Amino acid sequence: EAGVTQFPSHSVIEKGQTVTLRCDPISGHDNLYWYRRVMGKEIKFLLHFVKESKQDESGMPNNRFLAERTGGTYSTLKVQPAELEDSGVYFCASSQATFFLTDTQYFGPGTRLTVL
């Protein structure tokens, strides 16, 4: 079974440009999460999809970030326009069910975003 995949693995852009990150969850997983780790800080939650619906977007830093999950499969996270402080590693995770708090979240390898 394929794990969570993320594309691209690295992205270097200039301030003011737009970047779109993609996450393909494990097949059949309804829950999809985005997290971010900026330099020197802990991994922080951004948002949570259940199928195509945003369940919790309390961690989204501002309206320059737009996440979508059309059709309840893959998800995209767009940053427009990118700022220097957006640099970091963006992780996607997926889990199977919504019933248990202990459902394992499987993480992708992350996308390292560098904004110059």
Next chain:
Amino acid sequence: TQLLEQSPQFLSIQEGENLTVYCNSSSVFSSLQWYRQEPGEGPVLLVTVVTGGEVKKLKRLTFQFGDARKDSSLHITAAQPGDTGLYLCAGASGGAQKLVFGQGTRLTINP
């Protein structure tokens, strides 16, 4: 805002020694998870603890959840170079499934 304070942030010891990593909070968590992360990869789940006072063992690794479910520890016995890596604790609370992470402990085991 819930926070998890993880300590130490860096630990370098010799092979064969024992070590403990701590994860503390002033908040109550319904579950606490320990992950290990390798360079270029995402965190991989090691264990989940859900009951106050719970102890789980994974070979030479022992995980404990505090009685009040505010803290947890990871103890490694007879550390080996293969244990080298970044260890992360993460908690979930209430009905939320989002995880709150500690800063991580970068562990180096020297042969």
